[in-house]
Amino acid sequence: MTVAFVGAGNMGGALVERLCEAGWSVAVCDTDPLRQRQALAAGASLADTPLSAVAQLGPLDALVIVVVDAEQCRDLLWGEQGAANGLRPGQAVVLCPTIAPEDTVAIAQRLAEQGIDCIDAPMSGGPQRARDGRMSLMVAAPAAVVQRQAGLLDALSLNVMRISERVGDGARTKLVNNLLAGINLVGAAEALALAGRMGLDLATTLDVIERSSGQSWIGSDRMRRAIAGDLAPRAHVTLLEKDTRLAVAAARSVGFEGPLGAGAAGVFQAAHEAGMADLDDAALLSFLRQNAPRP
Structure with a gap:
């Protein structure tokens, strides 16, 4: 029950609080000092970089990305100190931002080349619904990938909506x-x-x-x-x-x-x-x- 988060703003921070309260071990990487303090208060640990955040993950654990756009996703995965440099086959990336479907597909394909699963999982509902588990989580990924991360997805939201097995359909x-x-x-x-x-x-x-x-x-x-x-x-x-x-x-x-x-x-x-x-x-x-x- 370990998960890493990159992005602990309004939505990401609400999810961090929810998971910490449920007993998950959560490592958070966010550049905003306010968000860092809020994550610590919720019971999470802090990581200086995306790479150090995923260093704490077990063999089948996941990184949850809750940033704004596709450029940020690519940078935090493959930039200097990017998380993908430390992710291992069998681990997963849960991709929550609202981005173009073609960007989601391209990110998933690049992760797949490293043996890393990708779950296309944008969310909707606002911070309070995220905190309460009432937000909509729109999930698109192969069934086996979703099954491996079912515990995390169910912890994130009571409304996990299976869209299809085609990554990009969530987006x-x-x-x-x-x-x-x-x-x-x-x-x-x-x-x-x-x-x-x-x-x-x-x-x-x-x-x-x-x-x-x-x-x-x-x-x-x-x-x-x-x-x-x-x-x-x-x-x-x-x-x-x-x-x-x-x-x-x-x-x-x-x-x-x-x-x-x-x-x-x-x-x-x-x-x-x-x-x-x-x-x-x-x-x-x-x-x-x-x-x-x-x-």
Whole structure:
């Protein structure tokens, strides 16, 4: 029951806490001093590099990667002091970031050349759901690989969703999900910006939406915080900006161009360019209220 983590931010840190509480031995590598202190407080040990983090793993143990993008994944695996330099055949990498399917496949293939398993396992649900075990873990890998790491996957989430045995399908599923999340969030922010322009009380309007056909989980979660003025970042604007951009690119790669995805991606990009990159994505409400044109 040993696992290494590279990345202990909002989601990774919640998972570290969950596993430590369940009795796992967890080694954490994260460059942020705050995240290091939080990992220590949870009961994890600290590693200076990805390579030293995996040095503590047993023959069938795993490294969980919870960073932002594919470039970071490649660097922490194969860069100087990269984890892949210390991983051994029979061990596994659980790949949790939202990245392009082709990047997931390429990383898995490179690991396979070293005899290392890769589980394509993006996650969704936010830090609190991750901490409680209620997040969605979208798993794509050969059945034998999943079986070898079943104990870890079940410890990470009560909602392990088997997508397929084809690595890359987890990433594809996550992009489809996050495209809809982005569309729903932009739609919720637009609707409340309109309500404000009409002179309606935003909290009352959201009460109605939550009990009516316009309800969405992400809309309610983010707009409640936006109405309260709470923009402390749980999920930065840049995350759904990246995810919707990747989803639109993936759609175009298979010859599909829907009517809403590119528009939603454009709103996140515009909010970023307006200086909101490091704010919680609940900031879309204030962005649209400020930038929606008047006749």
